[in-house]
Amino acid sequence: xxxxxxxxxxxxxxxxxxxxxxxxxxxxxxxxxxxxxxxxxxxxxxxxxxxxxxxxxxxxxxxxxxxxxxxxxxxxxxxxxxxxxxxxxxxxxxxxxxxxxxxxxxxxxxxxxxxxxxxxxxxxxxxxxxxxxxxxxxxxxxxxxxxxxxxxxxxxxxxxxxxxxxxxxxxxxxxxxxxxxxxxxx
Amino acid sequence: xxxxxxxxxxxxxxxxxxxxxxxxxxxxxxxxxxxxxxxxxxxxxxxxxxxxxxxxxxxxxxxxxxxxxxxxxxxxxxxxxxxxxxxxxxxxxxxxxxxxxxxxxxxxxxxxxxxxxxxxxxxxxxxxxxxxxxxxxxxxxxxxxxxxxxxxxxxxxxxxxxxxxxxxxxxxxxxxxxxxxxxxxxxxxxxxxxxxxxxxxxxxxxxxxxxxxxxxxxxxxxxxxxxxxxxxxxxxxxxxxxxxxxxxxxxxxxxxxxxxxxxxxxxxxxxxxxxxxxxxxxxxxxxxxxxxxxxxxxxxxxxxxxxxxxxxxxxxxxxxxxxxxxxxxxxxxxxxxxxxxxxxxxxxxxxxxxxxxxxxxxxxxxxxxxxxxxxxxxxxxxxxxxxxxxxxxxxxxxxxxxxxxxxxxxxxxxxxxxxxxxxxxxxxxxxxxxx
Numbered sequence: 001x002x003x004x005x006x007x008x009x010x011x012x013x014x015x016x017x018x019x020x021x022x023x024x025x026x027x028x029x030x031x032x033x034x035x036x037x038x039x040x041x042x043x044x045x046x047x048x049x050x051x052x053x054x055x056x057x058x059x060x061x062x063x064x065x066x067x068x069x070x071x072x073x074x075x076x077x078x079x080x081x082x083x084x085x086x087x088x089x090x091x092x093x094x095x096x097x098x099x100x101x102x103x104x105x106x107x108x109x110x111x112x113x114x115x116x117x118x119x120x121x122x123x124x125x126x127x128x129x130x131x132x133x134x135x136x137x138x139x140x141x142x143x144x145x146x147x148x149x150x151x152x153x154x155x156x157x158x159x160x161x162x163x164x165x166x167x168x169x170x171x172x173x174x175x176x177x178x179x180x181x182x183x184x185x186x
Numbered sequence: 187x188x189x190x191x192x193x194x195x196x197x198x199x200x201x202x203x204x205x206x207x208x209x210x211x212x213x214x215x216x217x218x219x220x221x222x223x224x225x226x227x228x229x230x231x232x233x234x235x236x237x238x239x240x241x242x243x244x245x246x247x248x249x250x251x252x253x254x255x256x257x258x259x260x261x262x263x264x265x266x267x268x269x270x271x272x273x274x275x276x277x278x279x280x281x282x283x284x285x286x287x288x289x290x291x292x293x294x295x296x297x298x299x300x301x302x303x304x305x306x307x308x309x310x311x312x313x314x315x316x317x318x319x320x321x322x323x324x325x326x327x328x329x330x331x332x333x334x335x336x337x338x339x340x341x342x343x344x345x346x347x348x349x350x351x352x353x354x355x356x357x358x359x360x361x362x363x364x365x366x367x368x369x370x371x372x373x374x375x376x377x378x379x380x381x382x383x384x385x386x387x388x389x390x391x392x393x394x395x396x397x398x399x400x401x402x403x404x405x406x407x408x409x410x411x412x413x414x415x416x417x418x419x420x421x422x423x424x425x426x427x428x429x430x431x432x433x434x435x436x437x438x439x440x441x442x443x444x445x446x447x448x449x450x451x452x453x454x455x456x457x458x459x460x461x462x463x464x465x466x467x468x469x470x471x472x473x474x475x476x477x478x479x480x481x482x483x484x485x486x487x488x489x490x491x492x493x494x495x496x497x498x499x500x501x502x503x504x505x506x507x508x509x510x511x512x513x514x515x516x517x518x519x520x521x522x523x524x525x526x527x528x529x530x531x532x533x534x535x536x537x538x539x540x541x542x543x544x545x546x547x548x549x550x551x552x553x554x555x556x557x558x559x560x561x562x563x564x565x566x567x568x569x570x571x572x573x574x575x576x577x578x579x580x581x582x583x584x585x586x587x588x589x590x591x592x593x594x595x596x597x598x599x600x601x602x603x604x605x606x607x608x609x610x611x612x613x614x615x616x617x618x619x620x621x
Contacts, residue, residue, distance in 0.1 A: 021273070030273065038276035039225055040235040044242070058232075058252070058442040060449045079248075086236055086251045090442060093232035098224040 020146040021045070024118035025111050027147040028136040032122065036101020036167045039093055047139055047148035048074060048085055055172035056091035067179070069172055092170060101167040102127070109133065116140045118147065126164050132156035134168055197598035202307030204605055205314040212318050212612045213290050219327045220282035222617035227497055228282070228328035229572070233443075234261070235329065238281060241265035249426050252440045255433060257418050259373040260284070260331035278329060285333035289326025292337040293317035296582045299344035303541055304586040308601070312582040312589075315521050315604050318611040320514055321490045321571040322578060324498045331375045332572055338371035339378050339548075339576035346388045346544040347579070357399040361389055361406035368411035372418075376434055377576060379415050380551050382408045388544040435563070450565035452480045460557065463487070467494075471515045472501045472508060479566040482557065490571035491518025493615075500620055510614045517607045521585055524600060528587030542583040549577035 021027040027045055034042040055071045074088075075081045106122040118138040125131040137151040152169040159181050166174045226232060233253030240247035242265040247254040264281045271280045293313045301309035316322060325332040345364045352360045368385055371378035389403035422433045432439055452459070464477035464484045471478070471488035473495055478484050488494035492511040499507040532539050532546060552574050559568055589600050 034276070037225065038278050040231075040239070040281075041277040043235075043239050043277075058445070060445050063445075083248045083250060086240075086248045087442070089236055089239075090232050090252055093226060093235060097226040097231070099226075100224060 051088035238264035281329035335375035524588030528584035545580035
């Protein structure tokens, strides 16, 4: 009985210790693996400030503020910040309802680490659509803390890969671009 | 003789083993559905996920976030499973598997609670049919607190079924365990609080010959859950400055939920909504079908025996899913009719089936609360039958009584037909066909 309990405890500790990706590139790759299939599982990889940039919120048809929405920094007052952060996380998740993204093995093309900040880029290829480059800005609190994604930039987004680009990094800006380009709605 | 007597005819003997085998198959299908259901296709998925994520990070969610009005037990377990499963099991699948396991355990509790009353075969059969009923099957594969609520309320009601066999000197110990389970249920979902007066009354009635044991039993079985519920909802009222009706309903607390509900029909209820039953509830069980959103019993039936919300089966995208829904709803007529027959039998002779009275009172109180909810929230998503899914045990009991009311040959035929209904449910609800 004691042995079983010890094994269980060791397993739990191992799971806790092995859970987080170790390097900025691992973190970015884990995000790519999760975002198009299991977006909820990608949440722990994201820094709070990430959610200040995508400007996605829950919205209903006919929302008058829908197209005028812009990214805005999270408030500094703790309660308001938590409220705004969770509204942004909610919007980010809802935008990915039913997401099923397929892409070929992402190719790492850049990794720079400067202290507690890092930049990583991957070229991502799709079948039947032009490739794009997704650049991640990552931060960590200190050397012992896990890397978290603070911002994502995309290069090479064109109408033909817009749907894929949206699933790789959902944002209100891509929604607006789709609306302007083709009346598409990712 | 059939259900209700504990004996079955020779034709019905294979029913028990077949039901148990089908239950294993249904469970395997549910595990695979947890992986195959597309991301966030669970009811209120983002809200449930964010609640679990907040606890995963070691804090409570903002009280006005979508779903934060729910008590925390399911989300705490979800956060724990999320932590322990690390990176090898996606968090959404882990949260769903929690529901899958809770669903199977609830079905097993139903089987165990009923086998002494209706026989092994019929107990296994009605547990299977309950488990495979679309509303239950869908609730027990999606992330959310519904399945854990079904499990814990079933555990409480199963103890009430057994109460007649408890000696007065064991009343206190029995009541303490019941109270602990009821507290877990109340800390999972507010609807479980409806069980508390039933639990208290059941102990008072059972031990009425010994008033001290009766009172102590009733108090011990209800004090802890009442305290747990008061503390949680009192805390929510304090930090949001809202009244009990806002906090208990929850959906008025979050601006996002309010906005979502406001755009859903019908928007206003009329007494006639409670008696209309459009044929679409069976022929085209989808919320956008004519007259369905305005009919309380129609929408209830279409979400009980099919997937009228179109979240689980892709009704909007695939005509095949609508046909599957019609088949599910048609097949569901048999267990519904037999369940109604069983309820009628119970109402006519409650003393003959005393063991089922307390669970049935819970089910009827829950149904009354559901009817009121339709009036105060006249929006179609409030009409889902999954809101009353914690009445699994009494519904299974009515079904067993209904089968037992039939003549022997008809009962045998009904048992095999019910097995076929469960098989149809498992097959059509398997996500492998639809994704």
